[in-house]
Amino acid sequence: MRKIIYILILTFLISENSYSQKLYVWCQKEQIPTPRENFLTETEVDLVIFDSRIMTPKSRIKCESKEIIENLAKLIKLTYPSAKMNYLNSELYFKKPEKNRITIKLSISAYHAAFGANVKVGIGNVGGKFSWGIIPEGKWNALTGYNLNIYDYRNESEKKFTHKIGKLVSRPNTGGYWTAKNILNSSYIQANQELFLLIDNSLME
Numbered sequence: 001m002r003k004i005i006y007i008l009i010l011t012f013l014i015s016e017n018s019y020s021q022k023l024y025v026w027c028q029k030e031q032i033p034t035p036r037e038n039f040l041t042e043t044e045v046d047l048v049i050f051d052s053r054i055m056t057p058k059s060r061i062k063c064e065s066k067e068i069i070e071n072l073a074k075l076i077k078l079t080y081p082s083a084k085m086n087y088l089n090s091e092l093y094f095k096k097p098e099k100n101r102i103t104i105k106l107s108i109s110a111y112h113a114a115f116g117a118n119v120k121v122g123i124g125n126v127g128g129k130f131s132w133g134i135i136p137e138g139k140w141n142a143l144t145g146y147n148l149n150i151y152d153y154r155n156e157s158e159k160k161f162t163h164k165i166g167k168l169v170s171r172p173n174t175g176g177y178w179t180a181k182n183i184l185n186s187s188y189i190q191a192n193q194e195l196f197l198l199i200d201n202s203l204m205e
Contacts, residue, residue, distance in 0.1 A: 021056050023112040023122045024177070027063035028071045029185045031192065033079040040083035040203060043154070044101035047085055049073055050093035051108045052124030052147075059112070059122070068111060072192075076104075079196055097151040102203065106195075110145035110166070111188065113180040115173065119143055130166055139170045142184040144191035150202045161202040167191040 049072060051065045069090065077085045097103035107126040113119065119141040123130055126147050135141055145166040152159040167190040169183040 021058070021114065021118040021121050023056055023059040023114050023119070024180050024184070025055075025059065025061050025063055025068075025112050026181050026184060027067055028188055031075055031189060033075055033196075035081050036079060036196075036200065038082055039200070040080055040102070043083050045080070045083045045085050046088055046098060046101060046103040047073060047076060047106070048088040048090065048093050048095075048104070049106045049108065050090050050126065052126045053108060053110060053112065053122050054124045055112070055122055068108065072106075072108070075192065076106075080199075097153055099153050100156075101153060103151040103153070104199065105149040105151070107147040108145070109147055110143040111184070113140060113142040113184045115140055115180075117141075127162070128164065130164060132166055132168055135168070136170045139172055140180045140183060141168060141170045142180065142187045143168055144184070144187040146191060146195060148195065148198060150199065152203060161198075163198045163202075165191050165194050165198070167194070 049069045051069060055061065073087050077087070093105060109125055109130060110123045112122045114121070116137045116139070117135045120132065120135055123132070123143065123145065127149070128147070130145055132143065143166070148163040148165060150161040167187040169187040169190070171179050171183050173179060
């Protein structure tokens with residue numbers, strides 16, 4: 001009987017811990033992009049961003065999904081000023097790409113911070129599993145991850161490029177939430193640097 005009670009208590013504690021894990025999200029700080037002038041000039045580009053993250057009930061959300069998506073879309077537009085960028089609603093993420101244009105589908109699989117390995121809880125997924133490597137237990141960890149699909153349907157061709165981007169930044173708990181907020185922005189900047197390089201290399205003629 002004692003053994004059964006012990007198992008029930010242990011199960012309750014494990015379950016309670018999984019639901020009490022806190023993820024922290026703050027809005028992105030403004031980035032100054034490097035514009036790709038005269039790249040994709042007058043080219044029709046459909047851009048759609050989908051948030052696939054999984055947040056826990058006790059997460060501290062200081063920036064809603066809509067604002068995160070809009071900030072990222074604005075940054076992409078500023079990076080490719082010569083393109084005719086059409087920003088599509090997230091509901092069109094699973095729609096078939098149009099002919100005679102480029103379609104960029106970007107899924108946000110991670111954008112949050114947490115203490116220790118708890119950060120792994122918020123990872124969402126569209127189109128495959130992410131491998132994040134070793135997550136330090138005694139530090140603040142911040143993740144930014146994307147699933148990127150590029151459909152180059154120009155000139156009656158059909159080319160598709162698929163990439164996964166994941167950036168982890170870890171720091172000791174010296175500044176509390178200030179540390180978490182700053183490393184989240186650092187992971188976001190690193191992920192975007194890789195994002196733009198992948199777009200450049202996929203579409204450069």
